[in-house]
Amino acid sequence: MTYCIAISLDKGLVLTSDSRTNAGIDQVSTYSKMFRFNTKADRCIAILSAGNLATTQCVIEQLNRDLRESNETSLNTTHYLSDTADYVGDVLSQRIKRYTEDQQSGFSPDATLLMAGQIKGQPPQAFLIYPQGNHITTSVDTPYLQIGESKYGKPVLDRFLTMQTSLTDAATCALISMDSTMKSNVSVGPPIEVLVYETDKLMFKHHYRFDAEDPFLINLRREWGNKLNQAFKEMPRIPESFSTDSTTGE
Amino acid sequence: MTYCIAISLDKGLVLTSDSRTNAGIDQVSTYSKMFRFNTKADRCIAILSAGNLATTQCVIEQLNRDLRESNETSLNTTHYLSDTADYVGDVLSQRIKRYTEDQQSGFSPDATLLMAGQIKGQPPQAFLIYPQGNHITTSVDTPYLQIGESKYGKPVLDRFLTMQTSLTDAATCALISMDSTMKSNVSVGPPIEVLVYETDKLMFKHHYRFDAEDPFLINLRREWGNKLNQAFKEMPRIPESFSTDSTTGE
Numbered sequence: 399m400t401y402c403i404a405i406s407l408d409k410g411l412v413l414t415s416d417s418r419t420n421a422g423i424d425q426v427s428t429y430s431k432m433f434r435f436n437t438k439a440d441r442c443i444a445i446l447s448a449g450n451l452a453t454t455q456c457v458i459e460q461l462n463r464d465l466r467e468s469n470e471t472s473l474n475t476t477h478y479l480s481d482t483a484d485y486v487g488d489v490l491s492q493r494i495k496r497y498t499e500d501q502q503s504g505f506s507p508d509a510t511l512l513m514a515g516q517i518k519g520q521p522p523q524a525f526l527i528y529p530q531g532n533h534i535t536t537s538v539d540t541p542y543l544q545i546g547e548s549k550y551g552k553p554v555l556d557r558f559l560t561m562q563t564s565l566t567d568a569a570t571c572a573l574i575s576m577d578s579t580m581k582s583n584v585s586v587g588p589p590i591e592v593l594v595y596e597t598d599k600l601m602f603k604h605h606y607r608f609d610a611e612d613p614f615l616i617n618l619r620r621e622w623g624n625k626l627n628q629a630f631k632e633m634p635r636i637p638e639s640f641s642t643d644s645t646t647g648e
Numbered sequence: 649m650t651y652c653i654a655i656s657l658d659k660g661l662v663l664t665s666d667s668r669t670n671a672g673i674d675q676v677s678t679y680s681k682m683f684r685f686n687t688k689a690d691r692c693i694a695i696l697s698a699g700n701l702a703t704t705q706c707v708i709e710q711l712n713r714d715l716r717e718s719n720e721t722s723l724n725t726t727h728y729l730s731d732t733a734d735y736v737g738d739v740l741s742q743r744i745k746r747y748t749e750d751q752q753s754g755f756s757p758d759a760t761l762l763m764a765g766q767i768k769g770q771p772p773q774a775f776l777i778y779p780q781g782n783h784i785t786t787s788v789d790t791p792y793l794q795i796g797e798s799k800y801g802k803p804v805l806d807r808f809l810t811m812q813t814s815l816t817d818a819a820t821c822a823l824i825s826m827d828s829t830m831k832s833n834v835s836v837g838p839p840i841e842v843l844v845y846e847t848d849k850l851m852f853k854h855h856y857r858f859d860a861e862d863p864f865l866i867n868l869r870r871e872w873g874n875k876l877n878q879a880f881k882e883m884p885r886i887p888e889s890f891s892t893d894s895t896t897g898e
Binding site for chain 2: 547549550551552553556557558566567569570571573574578579581582592603604605606607614617618621622623625626627628629630632633634635636637638640641642
């Protein structure tokens with residue numbers, strides 16, 4: 399599997415992805431799932447991918463080809479980021495349809511994408527693009543989108559993220575969410591990539607890549623573990639007096 | 649959905665369940681998913697249920713009827729708890745098969761159970777019983793089992809539980825795991841029930857039931873939230889100097 403997060407805040411965007419892919423237990427590999435594009439200077443776009451690797455590689459290749467060949471529709475030609483999401487959704491769903499017809503039992507060409515960025519004059523935005531090509535964006539109440547193994551790391555995002563969170567805090571929150579997921583699910587693994595975009599800059603501010611042995615990541619994990627253990631120790635325990643009397647069948 | 653946990657430790661068992669059931673968004677109700685049985689004094693057994701409510705109600709009714717009517721096989725007649733799990737698995741899978749044949753699109757009679765307890769002379773054990781009737785138990789490395797919406801609350805269990813954890817600590821851990829799940833998933837909700845069993849006592853030690861407005865549960869949630877927020881504030885942030893230089897297409 400995979401775990402990717404796109405966070406869309408007042409101050410900008412924070413994208414995070416793991417790099418583990420697997421086709422069955424014995425075909426585990428490392429592929430980056432974070433893609434940036436060489437667009438015109440009036441826009442800045444990145445995509446995170448989850449799902450069938452053959453599908454996502456073809457989609458990214460098609461998006462790059464449309465850019466290089468200055469095709470009628472490409473990441474450069476849209477005026478609104480939601481139109482860009484439509485275009486990427488079309489490329490994605492067409493590629494998936496091509497293989498769904500020959501579908502063998504158990505095989506799925508499905509993939510899901512997170513697309514985020516900004517076009518000059520518009521606010522920065524993030525979109526979750528489904529295999530069918532349709533998409534959703536974030537809201538003030540839910541300033542993030544996830545794809546892949548999203549459940550393990552969701553409580554942390556729900557707890558710490560608001561529209562006013564700083565980009566640095568959001569990056570830390572995303573790394574903790576990623577760490578919780580890696581702790582509970584072996585199909586999500588390093589290197590972990592983080593991409594930070596500051597509103598109206600039209601270029602990415604920071605790109606980080608953390609290997610499994612990265613001292614910062616190891617320290618973050620240890621620190622978070624220690625703090626949670628300490629917090630757990632200090633939590634109130636259920637008073638025995640709260641127990642109901644009935645101890646047999648009800 | 650549902651969220652239930654069975655924790656099996658050196659010192660005994662801790663069972664936790666929520667009480668929200670839903671058949672579609674507009675049929676949300678409250679049903680206890682924790683069942684204790686009026687067995688012989690040489691054993692103590694409880695079951696937690698997830699899945700189709702019609703199925704689980706019939707299964708519990710059948711188990712109680714077999715006990716009342718002193719049938720050839722019942723919760724009273726088995727010598728090992730794994731045989732009890734076989735028997736409960738048979739009752740479950742037969743009930744599910746009965747409705748699977750008439751299966752309408754989208755309908756599933758499937759249910760999954762957690763069974764835990766002790767028979768005199770044997771160690772206490774917990775089993776996860778699948779709709780097919782087969783089952784798994786815990787291990788030294790994974791001293792817990794979950795059914796229902798299990799992913800949100802898994803990181804907390806992975807972090808704090810070992811075989812040596814005290815029953816009181818395990819109950820607190822289970823409540824925090826339940827709270828994380830409720831925070832991220834509306835289909836899991838109070839009342840929350842907790843059942844504590846101490847090894848070799850052959851009767852349940854404590855049964856707790858927390859409503860949504862229970863001051864202890866509200867305080868636990870607030871305390872955990874505060875401590876996590878404090879921990880998050882104190883976490884190291886990614887130094888900007890770690891950023892790779894490339895900010896365009898790769």
